[in-house]
Amino acid sequence: IIEKKINIRGLEIDEVSRTVVLYGETINLTKTEYDILYLMAAAKNRVFTIEEIYESVWKERAYESNNTVMVHIARLRNKIEENPKEPKFIQNVWGVGYKIED
Template sequence: MTEKIQILVVDDDAEIREVIQAFLRNEGYRVLQVENGLQALTILKQNPVDLIILDVMMPHLDGIQACLKIRQIMQIPIIMLSAKGEDMDKIMGLTSGADDYMIKPFNPLELVARVKAQLRRNKLLHHQTGENAIAIGDLLILPDRHVVKLREQEIALTPLEFKILLLMASHRGQVFSAKQIYESVWGEEALQSESTVMVHIRNIRDKIEVNPREPQYIKTVWGVGYKIV
């Protein structure tokens, strides 16, 4: 079945792209190549892609920004590549929406193994849910069924709580102000929305976070709003 799987390789280094392509094609995958994030966004609108291998340091639109934009339109596996091995760089990559992170130079065979693992995970996820599920860490959101699961356990959310969580999860990494959340979820003009939204965010955190005081999913961007990472 690998001949039907198409992988997009995004890297400004042509030699690295060719090496990755050679190893992936040896496994039977089809490969598309581009050299920056802007080209990646264009090709994603024109071609079906099952997985993206995305470099961080690129001209025009780097991997972090590209990943954030991709996550606004689709939820497919993204493996990020970077010459930076610091913990903070890795955290930034994963926070932007990447599913995996590898440090350059890397073993192409290990990259292929990680590609296979991500494809298996994504296939299993869709097989289990039968719908366009959203998976973030241990959190699983099933939009069609209005179901949220945390570590396989179903979480009881109110309809408004579910809408808020789905809004942010569908735009992973994007910061939403209380006004934006209110107008999107309640469908009316936000006059005194901040306290209302804050209460609902607190209730959601109480249900999905291990420690609501140090949330892992719904982050507060002080002075701006909230986002899911």
């Protein structure tokens, strides 16, 4: 069995079991939330546009004025961030998109 885990400052993402553990506590994510988190965590420090996230996760073309990604990012932050208004994991890159820093 190949073990594939990503660790970022207390956040552990297991690709094989599709589980997320934050400071030793399992976090329940939807499939979509997990897919967004894994996408960004697997490419730490890379900035993803909203369109890139949408197209990677939903496997279809993004269209303008679609706030689907922003809604899912907000839900994800509510689950993994100590203070979702001052996120430490999922960072905004103003005018571009989002990233997760190492």
